[in-house]
Amino acid sequence: STISTDVLVEGMTCSHCVMSVTEEVTALNGVENVTVDLNAGGASKVTVASTTPIDPAAIRAAIEEAGYSVVGNR
Numbered sequence: 001s002t003i004s005t006d007v008l009v010e011g012m013t014c015s016h017c018v019m020s021v022t023e024e025v026t027a028l029n030g031v032e033n034v035t036v037d038l039n040a041g042g043a044s045k046v047t048v049a050s051t052t053p054i055d056p057a058a059i060r061a062a063i064e065e066a067g068y069s070v071v072g073n074r
C-alpha cells in the first residue's frame with residue numbers, strides 16, 4: 001500500500017517552484033509520486049507518496065536542495 005507524507009514548505013509561489021521541488025523529492029529512493037498544493041494557507045503543502053517510509057530529514061534536505069524551507073508537517 002502507499003504511504004503518504006505531508007510537509008509544509010515556505011517560499012514556493014509559482015509553477016516553476018513546484019517543478020523544482022517535485023524533481024528533487026521524486027529523486028529520493030522509494031518515492032512514487034509528489035504533489036504540491038501551492039500556497040495552502042500561507043505555506044505550500046507537499047505530499048509525498050511512497051511504498052516504503054521516507055525519512056522526513058531526507059525530504060527536508062531535498063526541499064532545501066531545491067532552495068525552499070520546510071516549516072512543518074501536515
Ligand code: 9UX
Nearest residue numbers: 011012013014016017
Ligand atoms: Mo517562480 Mo519560485 O518565478 O522560487 S521559481 S517564484
